[in-house]
Amino acid sequence: MTIPAGETVLLSVASAHRDPAHFKDPDEFNPHLGRSGHLALGHGIHYCLGAPLARMEMETALAALLRRFPGLRLDVPRDQLRWRPTIRARGLISLPVAW
Numbered sequence: 001m002t003i004p005a006g007e008t009v010l011l012s013v014a015s016a017h018r019d020p021a022h023f024k025d026p027d028e029f030n031p032h033l034g035r036s037g038h039l040a041l042g043h044g045i046h047y048c049l050g051a052p053l054a055r056m057e058m059e060t061a062l063a064a065l066l067r068r069f070p071g072l073r074l075d076v077p078r079d080q081l082r083w084r085p086t087i088r089a090r091g092l093i094s095l096p097v098a099w
């Protein structure tokens, strides 16, 4: 692909994570796969300084949540989940759950 001089290029990390050339089944969320090469915490010299803390917090919080609420589940059909209308960072507007 040729990018003409002076054109603006918008890079999308979210799009990189769905590159089928790099990730097998990119639309599948499977926390057990241990996928490497994702860019959620950045890359290169500006790689997230807080990455070890963020990973530790996530492990602690998710483990505690699932221990406390073992029956935690979605409270709406999956296709009714609403996503924020932005390409910057994908995220839910709300996540209704029951336990």
Ligand code: HEM
Pocket: 039, 040, 041, 042, 043, 045, 046, 047, 048, 049, 050, 051, 053, 054
């Ligand atoms: C899930 C939580 C987090 C995510 C997804 C995240 C994501 C990122 C990403 C993508 C970058 C790279 C930005 C770029 O290339 O311009 C970054 C950089 C950075 N993050 Fe995080 N971060 C998280 C948590 C944290 C925490 C907990 C801290 C500090 C306690 C932190 C401190 C930083 C700093 C200081 C940088 C700049 C590094 C640099 O420019 O050299 N982050 N983060």
